[in-house]
Structures are given as structure tokens and as C-alpha cells.
Amino acid sequence: xxxxxxxxxxxxxxxxxxxxxxxxxxxxxxxxxxxxxxxxxxxxxxxxxxxxxxxxxxxxxxxxxxxxxxxxxxxxxxxxxxxxxxxxxxxxxxxxxxxxxxxxxxxxxxxxxxxxxxxxxxxxxxxxxxxxxxxxxxxxxxxxxxx
Amino acid sequence: xxxxxxxxxxxxxxxxxxxxxxxxxxxxxxxxxxxxxxxxxxxxxxxxxxxxxxxxxxxxxxxxxxxxxxxxxxxxxxxxxxxxxxxxxxxxxxxxxxxxxxxxxxxxxxxxxxxxxxxxxxxxxxxxxxxxxxxxxxxxxxxxxxx
DNA sequence: TACAAGATTTGGATAGACCCCAAAAAATGG
DNA sequence: CCATTTTTTGGGGTCTATCCAAATCTTGTA
Numbered sequence: 001x002x003x004x005x006x007x008x009x010x011x012x013x014x015x016x017x018x019x020x021x022x023x024x025x026x027x028x029x030x031x032x033x034x035x036x037x038x039x040x041x042x043x044x045x046x047x048x049x050x051x052x053x054x055x056x057x058x059x060x061x062x063x064x065x066x067x068x069x070x071x072x073x074x075x076x077x078x079x080x081x082x083x084x085x086x087x088x089x090x091x092x093x094x095x096x097x098x099x100x101x102x103x104x105x106x107x108x109x110x111x112x113x114x115x116x117x118x119x120x121x122x123x124x125x126x127x128x129x130x131x132x133x134x135x136x137x138x139x140x141x142x143x144x145x146x147x
Numbered sequence: 148x149x150x151x152x153x154x155x156x157x158x159x160x161x162x163x164x165x166x167x168x169x170x171x172x173x174x175x176x177x178x179x180x181x182x183x184x185x186x187x188x189x190x191x192x193x194x195x196x197x198x199x200x201x202x203x204x205x206x207x208x209x210x211x212x213x214x215x216x217x218x219x220x221x222x223x224x225x226x227x228x229x230x231x232x233x234x235x236x237x238x239x240x241x242x243x244x245x246x247x248x249x250x251x252x253x254x255x256x257x258x259x260x261x262x263x264x265x266x267x268x269x270x271x272x273x274x275x276x277x278x279x280x281x282x283x284x285x286x287x288x289x290x291x292x293x294x
Numbered sequence: 295t296a297c298a299a300g301a302t303t304t305g306g307a308t309a310g311a312c313c314c315c316a317a318a319a320a321a322t323g324g
Numbered sequence: 325c326c327a328t329t330t331t332t333t334g335g336g337g338t339c340t341a342t343c344c345a346a347a348t349c350t351t352g353t354a
Contacts, residue, residue: 030302191333
């Protein structure tokens, strides 16, 4: 089993997945297009790629919703954003700055790095733009896992 | 005067500028091509863009060297890399990991953020992959500058 | 229920960043 | 002064992200 580095999605796709997750349920193309000020046709195309990747289920003309995989991944994406934002705040940035900066580069930070930072910070529950949740995956390294 | 956010160069160009700076003096196309395992023609093209941006002086068939601007910028790029790597180490990553992760996303971190982190860490001199130098630009915020 | 209006998708294009290959051009050491 | 090496040119490619216009699907409603 490959380590799952968490770098499979481009920055844009990460934003879309997080948006769909946070909106919840079935999300319509226009909703995403409006939220990101992008042409609906662009969204349709990107959605097709996300569907091909198994992250979402897309019913043409009706909207998309996350698959089981997509949901699990979305949780990671959001946690990554919050952990990184929190780290930045704890290292001198203002909350809004931290959130903004993290959004810019988070898609390039590996899961392993996020887990280490999360561990180092003591698995904080309170992020600066929402609560942080911790699954086994992130806690299991605690009890002497391999890597 | 615009704030100079430090996001003008792509990740690849950042690597090239840092490499040229660290190599010092006049650097030849092949040297860069070899260092990054990329076709020389690709380097020539990217070099043309960096020259157009005023970062380097390119004498065809002879090599490139940084301009005054390029040198100043290179110093920032290297400092950014070291500050971010150091922050990651201080937040739980192993040195090599930190360096590798920082290289991936550093091009997307603003100068302002770097300055804040640098300030927060107390303007450290010892990075994990080299010494960190601090210019006025980064220290002046200390004595109550505007932003 | 048929249709107009609105939402969505298709198809066609563009743009930027990177990259490669083959061939031309320049530099250089004998 | 020429063969070898280095570099540049010219021509393609891929990928991601976007836009526009035209087709297509849904739906509320008359």
C-alpha cells in the first residue's frame, strides 16, 4: 500500500473538494462557479476530472456529491488547511494572513508532513478557521508505527 | 511603491535563480541542465524569461549571471527557503523532510509572511541547510513601521 | 402539457508553464 | 581551420485552468 502523500489534487481541485464538502449534500455547478467567480463550463470540466478520480459522483444537470473516498479526502484537505494555518499563526502570522497563505500553498504539503506537525502541536482541536478533527490514521503513529 | 510580495517567480524559476546564486559568477546552460536533469534547450528558454524579467544577464553561448536585482532577489529566495525549513523543523519535521517540503511550496509564500515568521523566530542565524542572513528590509518592521 | 427561461454541458480555443527532439549556429581546442 | 562540444532555434507536446458560443436538459407555469 502506497503511503498516500496527499498531493494528488491540484490547488484548484482542492478548493473545489473542500467547498463541496463544506456545502454538504448535492452541490450544483452554478453554486461552485459563483463561489469561485469562474465560468460554469470550467466547473463542469473540472468536475468531470474529479469524478474520474473517484472523488465525486456527478449526475449531469443535477449536481455532484462526494463519494466515500472523496469525503475522507476532503476531511484530510480541511485538516491540512487548518493545521497549516494554525502553525502559521503560532509562528507569527495574523489569523487572516495565515488562512490566506495556507490556502496558497497547502496543496503542496504532504500528508506525512501534516501528520508530523499535527503531532508536534499536540493534535489541537481548535483551529483558527474551524475545529480540527483527528482520525486514527493520524494518531496511530503515536504508538511506534514503522515510518 | 508596491509591497513586493515575492511571488513573481514560478517554482522552477526560483530553483534556477537559487542555483545560479549559489553557484556564483557566470553559470553555463549545461551546468543548470545537468543539475536539474532537464534538456539544455529548456534551460535556454527559461533563462530568456528570467533575463526578460531583469533577474539575469544572459550572454548567448557564454552563460548567465545575476543582475543586481537578481542577486537581491536570490538572497530573499534563499532566506525564504531557510526560514520555512527551519519553521518546519521547529514544528516537528526532520531536517531533510523540512527542506524537501519547503522546496515544494516556498514559491507560494509571500515575503510578508516570511518576514513575520522570521521575526517570530527571533531572526535566527542558523538554518538547517545554511546560514540565514537578515537585511534592513526584514528588520525595519521591528521599530514600528506602517504595515 | 407544452414552452420559455434558466441551468448545465459540449465543443472549440487560448494561455502559461514545462519539457523534449532535431537541426542550425557558435565557440574552442588542437 | 576544422572537428567536437555547447548552446540556441524551431517545432511539438502535455497539463491545468479558463472563456465563449451553441446545444441540451430541467422546470415552473400558463
